[in-house]
Amino acid sequence: MTLLISGGTLVGPTGASPADVLIDGETIAALFAPGRGPTDVETIDAAGKYVIPGGVDVHTHMEMPFGGTQASDTFDTGTKAAAIGGTTTIVDMAIQRTGEVVQDGLAAWHAKADGNCHVDYGFHMILGGVDDEALKAMDQLVADEGISSFKLFMAYPGVFYSDDGQILRAMQKARDNGAMIMMHAENGPAIDVLVKQALERGETDPVYHGITRPEALEAEATSRAIWLASVAADCPLYIVHLSASKALEQVTAARDTGRNVFAETCPQYLYLTLEDQLGAPGFEGAKWVCSTPLRSGHENHRADLWKGLRANDLSVVSTDHCPFCMKDQKELGRGDFSKIPNGIGGVEHRVNLIYQGVADGKLSLARWVETIATTPARMFGLYPRKGILAPGSDADVVIYDPAARTRIGVATHHMNMDYSAWEGWEIAGGVDTVISRGGVISRGGEYSGRPGRGRYLKRGLSEYLV
Ligand code: DUC
Ligand code: ZN
Ligand code: ZN
DSSP states (O other): OEEEEESOEEEETTEEEEOEEEEETTEEEEEESTTOSOSSSEEEEOTTSEEEEOEEEEEEOTTOEETTEEOSOOHHHHHHHHHHTTEEEEEEEEEEOTTSOHHHHHHHHHHHHTTTOSSEEEEEEEESOOSHHHHHHHHHIIIIISOOEEEEESSOTTTTBOOHHHHHHHHHHHHHHTOEEEEEOSOHHHHHHHHHHHHHTTOOSTHHHHHTSOHHHHHHHHHHHHHHHHHTTSOOEEEOSOOOHHHHHHHHHHHHTTOSEEEEEOHHHHHOOIIIIITOTTTGGGGGOOSSOOOOTTSSHHHHHHHHHHHTSSOEEOOOBOOOOTTTTGGGGTTOGGGSOOOBOOTTTHHHHHHHHHHTTSSOHHHHHIIIIIHHHHHTTOTTTSSOOOTTSBOOEEEEEEEEEEEOOTTTOOSSOSSOTTTTOEEEEEEEEEEETTEEEEETTEEOOOTTOSOBOOOOOOSSOO
16 A cells, blocks of 8 residues: 655654655655655645654563562553554563573563564563573574563562673673663662661651662662673663663763763653652552652752753663553552552653653754654664664654644553553643554544554664674
8 A cells, every 4th residue: 555644744863854755565665855745645644743753662561470460561452552652663571580491481472472462563581590591592582583682680689680790791692792781770689678677667658669769779780780881891781761860970971981881761750750759648659669760859860861861871762661550459569668569651651751841842853753763773773674764664654743732641541550650641742643564553543453463573783882
């Protein structure tokens, strides 16, 4: 099928300009000066709207077993919500649990996703047990499975935690095979001490989740990861869900010396705070228990993160989508914040929430597209297939209406959650049309996608490495 998107303003990583986009089948065939495209094809009028590459969310946890329960979005519900919100590619975190064969963990993730995704998807691999077998498996995953990034945890002792020796070995392997090490940078053993002490004092409310994970322990782990990567001959390192100013300072300093160090942040850290959300009265704050935690609004974290995005010290905005319902899930931690499953759902709202930064004058239009689509695609070996509107690229296109308003809430969202972390928020702009590999799957609020439409993406190596 041939489809022309005419009259819109094309926004890409280098800026905005009027252009018409011709789609042929599943890919983009050509870009035309306005009005110069074919006239005898089906046409979508995008006058007054932005035409951008479909969003690429490189950090999600669909169906993740965690904290005695499981993230509440399946690949079906989560990728449908993503699609409706303008994200046409996700990269989810497949898991090797401690003691498990890496390839078995990967096979289990394929089984969950296969035939269920509404949009295209790839996997990173969480390594829960770095040993000789796992190190060998890293080579095989990079060479054969299209998995070129591995997440390690400096947090969660006894669950996903890797010690410094394991981290160094994985980094040395990544340096050899070109993979990216993604790091959950929080000092888990030190956090566990603070958690125990807080509980002994009777401090059990959700806000203590944030108080026992102080900025210093994110900054220390970030710094340690950066130093360990330097010992591994500057292994490529990507800090996930960076939330705190002092952690950002470590990344900025490393980048200033030309290191292969990158970082992402997430919408929750750009907008929400320890006091207003995590510190909400009673058990309400459980809705915002995630790790890294929300930071104090009395400090400069949010402004520093926006600045980091502008300056490219933060390269990507992902969601760390890890939803849990209040009922039966977050509730597991009533009376003990350490038992609240960690995670916030937001895969549906990332494109919108970061556009709000454009409306607020905090980010340029080009940087919006770059942080939500182009850079994540380049960072994780999906470019130029994803993340750009150019001839030959997959026709993953979002038509975005800057004049619309989007109201967020549990009554209207599509994620499988019984609350919204953004309840009642009204955002500038709105997703008007979503096209995935040439097919219109969402238009003016009408959804016509289906599970199984999304395909597994074998990824190459990151484009940013030296
Ligand atoms: N952080 C979360 O909040 N949830 C899942 C895993 C993680 O690192
Ligand atoms: Zn993490
Ligand atoms: Zn995560």
